Amino acid sequence: MGQAKKEILALNAFSLKNQAKLSDDVERLVLRRRHSFGATSVLFYEHPLHVVGAKGATLTTADGKTYLDLYNNVPSVGHCHPRVVEAVSRQMGLLNIHTRYLFDVGHDYAERLLAYFPAPLTNVAFTCTGSESNDLALRLVREATGGLGVVVTATAYHGNTTAVTEVSPSSYKTGAPPAYVRTVPPPHPGNYGADVAGGFAAAVGEAIAAMKAEGIPFAALLVDSIFSSDGVYADPPGFLAAAVDKARAAGGLFIADEVQPGFARTGTHMWGFARHGVVPDVVTMGKPMGNGFPMGGVVTRPDLLERFASAFGYFNTFGGNPVASAAGLAVLDVIAEEGLKENARKVGAHIVERLAYLRGSCPAIGEMRGSGLYLGIDIVSPQDGSPDPEGASRLINALREKQILIGAAGPLGHVLKVRPPLCLSIAQADIFADAMEAILKR
């Protein structure tokens, strides 16, 4: 899997070998980048984009072209949304301080956010990123259970800290997570047969039993509730419940990573876990929470925070500051006032409908999965239906030539990942479907 992941990056990323073909401005920036950023910074596309502006679901490049953005789920209510820009600008000029003083906007935001969660999830701890959120979640469940072991899916990604990388098998280029991290295949009939719920729960149970047999006490089941990096697995709604029960029966807790599915993206609920009718012990948030203002959060039960706080001092300098709170409030306002949950449902369904029709004449389009504006579209060999990562990469670069930005997911990188800003219109969805048709029928 590490090897497969390395190939995805190689397929979909810029390589210095192509450099001669670049335009002057891009070549100059690529050279500067090589000097400053070194080895950790991956650049998208054979021909990287030099971006100068963004609005709604579009990006503009230095050569004056406009690209339709089906990739970016951070500016979730739309790039540079004026409400968020105004809220951040205004608050930046008034007060930006940490949470050891009292200020109104922080409490307004905490209460507005918590109102979206079921009991007993009544406390929030603010962080700055999804990685920090998942790191804190691991600390909470380990402190509460006395356990260390975590069960995750095989190609999971939960963030970039030391501890969170250990529960992110997709980040390993060599080696593998430690023994206290166990993986299960993602929830799909191909792995578990028709009873996905039962099969997935059984696999979780076996992973827990295996770690316990080796003397590793179990702490938690941790999943992205739409299984983004595994290739997007959303159906049938409810399938998660049996696995969560299994984890709890084994004395563990359940962490729902809502960094990707959260904030209305699934089109039916505010959170991915809600589609499955489960109530997590810990919920983690990040990416879209501030529409690009760096912020994250952990919502949990008061007893878990109390237990943790009795053992450790915890403070997050920037977490929950007035500007983050103002950004977060604006995001919640825009989601509600612009009906973005319903828009995600409607436009996502339209994309599925168009591509399902197209599949009749384009056998490269395989299974489609997902919910709302988080879709995974398998790109497969027209001959035998097998996964086709090279085809997916060609498609991604061909879509870029048609000024449409999109990415890939899954262990092989053959799953086209549709996760645009939630304001994507039907007309923009049609531009994407038309482009898919033009490319795949070529």
Next chain:
Amino acid sequence: MGQAKKEILALNAFSLKNQAKLSDDVERLVLRRRHSFGATSVLFYEHPLHVVGAKGATLTTADGKTYLDLYNNVPSVGHCHPRVVEAVSRQMGLLNIHTRYLFDVGHDYAERLLAYFPAPLTNVAFTCTGSESNDLALRLVREATGGLGVVVTATAYHGNTTAVTEVSPSSYKTGAPPAYVRTVPPPHPGNYGADVAGGFAAAVGEAIAAMKAEGIPFAALLVDSIFSSDGVYADPPGFLAAAVDKARAAGGLFIADEVQPGFARTGTHMWGFARHGVVPDVVTMGKPMGNGFPMGGVVTRPDLLERFASAFGYFNTFGGNPVASAAGLAVLDVIAEEGLKENARKVGAHIVERLAYLRGSCPAIGEMRGSGLYLGIDIVSPQDGSPDPEGASRLINALREKQILIGAAGPLGHVLKVRPPLCLSIAQADIFADAMEAILKR
């Protein structure tokens, strides 16, 4: 030490027991806070502050009072500095995207920042917080050395992730860091005699030898280059060099945590490590980098990033985005154009001079340490000169009554910690010194 730390928090923090004395608006916010934030959120002062605005080195509360801010080192170029507010507002409205596309401001900032570092520190990886920076630093040194062991000071604080908490003994309320983290007393004649450099280096060497004897391979020496949470240790300049040599001779690397001393605070150099004439292998940054915009960074040698990137995929969603870059550029501009390094030197020296004079008649003022606008002032028993944490806490609350905000540091909490925005004026420094005089002579 865990116990001592617990007491600091108890001394200096709000407790629900005092609630009856609060004003209506503060009481209402405290109650809301209890419901939303739960156990992890510590609030300053017996009478918490309800803050509504901030400017320069002052905060304004809901009751219309203005407080002089000697505590906050995040809004380092001044609260709500118009240059930073303007830069963030403008860029937020134009483009805010991740670093897998090219955009000019990110490269402008990376180059401007790197110009402040000596060779061979030519690469930067952007993060969102000091915690993320130190977490990445640990990953870099462990990957490069194959070691695990880290030497830190006894009351060190480096951040809040799982891995960084392990190297932050001050965060433990119960228990202690794992065996692969070893502590040494902070660099002070009280611990090492007159030869602080030699004594500190010897202690580092012994800690490394002790971990190696237990089969733990050594990775790095990690210090905050002004030893903030230990109680502020800055002199004599150069004392760090021998300890760094010792770490390298043992096959390890040196991480300079510049989250607190960095960005001109010491008044003589841009970075705390530079005062000691050493060149770190990894430098970590956070707090003041964006004057409150959440951003951090790791500056290091290209070979360390390459080694790490060959083993792990690393990406930081918000790190180095255009808005963070714009904020960072504005901060560097303001530091240079307003002469904040020189101001920190001058105003810090003035505070030391005034308090040294005051000490003649106020024996509660003990040793003063630090550099520029990072000062540690021991508060001691006038009778026997022993550390007086209760006296420090009374002083902090008395200063709050005089509308001056300040905090404490050190294992016992008896070190008054002066670290205001770098724009603090001589007149404001005099307000502080006058208040100290009025309180201590009472």
